[in-house]
Amino acid sequence: MATATRALFMLFGATGDLAKRKLYPSIFNLFKKGYIDNDHFALIGTGRREWSDDTFRGVVMDSINDSADSDEQAQSFASHFYYMSHDVTKPEHYDALSDYANKLDAQYEINGNRIFYISMAPNFFGTVAKNLKVHNCLSDNGGFNRLIIEKPFGRDYDSAEELNNALGKSFNEDQVYRIDHYLGKEMVQNILALRFGNPLVEGIWNNKYIDNVQVTLSEKLGVEERAGYYDGAGALRDMIQNHTMQMLSILAMEQPISFRDVDVRREKIRALRSMHIYTPDEARENFVRGQYGSNGDQKDYRHEDNVPNDSTTETYVAGKVEFNNQRWANVPFYIRTGKMLTDKFTRIDIVFKKPLIDIFAAADNSESQLNNNVLTLFVDPVNKVVLHLNGKKAGQGMEMKPLDLTHVQNDEEKAATPEPYERLIHDAILGNATNFASWDEVSRAWEFADVIRHVWDTDQPDFPNYTPGSMGPKAADDLLSRDGRAWVFNSKK
Numbered sequence: 083m084a085t086a087t088r089a090l091f092m093l094f095g096a097t098g099d100l101a102k103r104k105l106y107p108s109i110f111n112l113f114k115k116g117y118i119d120n121d122h123f124a125l126i127g128t129g130r131r132e133w134s135d136d137t138f139r140g141v142v143m144d145s146i147n148d149s150a151d152s153d154e155q156a157q158s159f160a161s162h163f164y165y166m167s168h169d170v171t172k173p174e175h176y177d178a179l180s181d182y183a184n185k186l187d188a189q190y191e192i193n194g195n196r197i198f199y200i201s202m203a204p205n206f207f208g209t210v211a212k213n214l215k216v217h218n219c220l221s222d223n224g225g226f227n228r229l230i231i232e233k234p235f236g237r238d239y240d241s242a243e244e245l246n247n248a249l250g251k252s253f254n255e256d257q258v259y260r261i262d263h264y265l266g267k268e269m270v271q272n273i274l275a276l277r278f279g280n281p282l283v284e285g286i287w288n289n290k291y292i293d294n295v296q297v298t299l300s301e302k303l304g305v306e307e308r309a310g311y312y313d314g315a316g317a318l319r320d321m322i323q324n325h326t327m328q329m330l331s332i333l334a335m336e337q338p339i340s341f342r343d344v345d346v347r348r349e350k351i352r353a354l355r356s357m358h359i360y361t362p363d364e365a366r367e368n369f370v371r372g373q374y375g376s377n378g379d380q381k382d383y384r385h386e387d388n389v390p391n392d393s394t395t396e397t398y399v400a401g402k403v404e405f406n407n408q409r410w411a412n413v414p415f416y417i418r419t420g421k422m423l424t425d426k427f428t429r430i431d432i433v434f435k436k437p438l439i440d441i442f443a444a445a446d447n448s449e450s451q452l453n454n455n456v457l458t459l460f461v462d463p464v465n466k467v468v469l470h471l472n473g474k475k476a477g478q479g480m481e482m483k484p485l486d487l488t489h490v491q492n493d494e495e496k497a498a499t500p501e502p503y504e505r506l507i508h509d510a511i512l513g514n515a516t517n518f519a520s521w522d523e524v525s526r527a528w529e530f531a532d533v534i535r536h537v538w539d540t541d542q543p544d545f546p547n548y549t550p551g552s553m554g555p556k557a558a559d560d561l562l563s564r565d566g567r568a569w570v571f572n573s574k575k
């Protein structure tokens with residue numbers, strides 16, 4: 083049986099989209115599985131709307147409709163939810179919140195364990211954090227106070243630092259849990275298991291055997307209803323600075339001395355510190371941006387709703403990342419992400435070197451039939467590991483053919499895999515920060531992204547430059563071909 087933790091949640095943005103789609107179902111699953119102490123748990127939801135507790139509970143019950151075993155179970159869960167209409171910019175509102183938290187804490191005997199979740203537009207993060215402290219919403223009787231914060235964490239290094247300083251006035255770094263939901267994905271967590279649980283893998287996880295690494299976060303859809311936010315952000319901020327950098331740090335890190343959060347994070351930070359920060363000229367050379375055009379049925383980006391028709395926002399990024407350390411010298415990490423691409427998926431391709439001597443070709447002087455070995459980790463939408471080897475074609479002679487070893491998550495494993503938000507909220511309840519982004523990681527990633535951003539803000543792009551349904555602009559293929567390489571996945575496959 084799971085260990086149940088007593089907790090009072092204070093959720094800012096309780097009427098919002100994320101809360102309904104992700105947070106309530108996740109907290110419900112934790113409740114159902116016994117990870118939250120069902121007798122000692124309450125949630126105060128806040129938002130601008132004037133809702134009653136009953137209205138709030140109705141919304142919560144709707145959001146868990148699919149996963150509740152019975153109406154009674156859904157009602158029992160929702161009965162722990164309380165609503166307060168609250169304007170986060172009005173300091174006096176926090177006094178009422180503090181009183182209410184103390185009241186519920188006593189009623190449910192929660193012993194002061196508090197989780198503050200800010201699920202609102204980022205310009206409110208600092209204001210909420212500050213007022214929570216000033217107005218005594220944090221408990222002081224030995225329970226824990228933890229802050230979960232949504233993305234985006236700043237829009238460049240300076241704004242991220244300003245935000246971090248604002249949070250730092252109320253919460254210590256070890257109390258801040260910055261959500262990056264990619265860190266809650268099963269296959270991303272599996273990277274650590276595959277690497278450090280298998281000498282077979284870790285032994286060849288270096289520049290002696292690996293030729294290059296490719297990370298692809300591909301989206302099939304365009305901006306949809308997020309255009310208002312997206313046009314001010316772009317793919318570099320939306321996908322590279324956070325999710326991609328997090329995955330890179332896990333792929334590139336050294337073995338931590340233990341699986342504790344401080345040890346794992348220390349190595350991730352060390353990896354990011356060894357990442358080469360480009361000069362502006364290097365950024366021009368090693369990063370490619372794109373914006374999708376039209377293909378008849380599909381509008382081009384500039385004609386999407388809420389997008390200015392002269393927008394220079396990139397909907398695609400590809401680039402080469404280098405780590406200056408002994409393990410990774412001369413191994414490029416190619417990354418790419420974009421909207422309106424061939425399909426929706428996230429995958430990591432580890433491309434190994436070919437044998438130095440090909441005895442099969444040497445035998446009759448023919449062309450090599452050997453392919454690079456590739457280890458592909460499919461992160462989304464399926465959890466799959468495929469190792470592409472070379473093998474012998476059945477029959478006479480020594481003809482080679484690809485031999486793939488595949489592991490696909492089965493239905494039982496799928497059912498046991500929590501949604502990223504469920505996993506991450508559970509980790510926060512346990513005080514395990516392994517799968518949250520630390521300030522040192524976030525700030526280093528901004529240092530890297532800022533150089534590229536500045537170059538792109540200065541240079542005029544030639545947009546649109548890729549067709550919906552493709553895998554991005556030609557320049558992204560050229561980035562690899564000039565190094566004598568190619569993307570393992572391309573749209574022709």
Ligand code: NAD
Nearest residue numbers: 095096097098099100129130168169170201202203232233
């Ligand atoms: P939303 O616009 O749907 O909800 C915003 C919430 O903030 C509402 O509850 C609203 O009442 C509240 N709010 C706004 N101004 C307020 C004020 N002055 N005082 C009190 N409450 C106020 O936003 P969302 O889509 O739920 O996103 C919330 C956060 O999560 C954002 O940081 C977003 O970037 C992040 N996020 C959202 C998604 C998603 O799928 N929706 C995914 C990833 C990250």
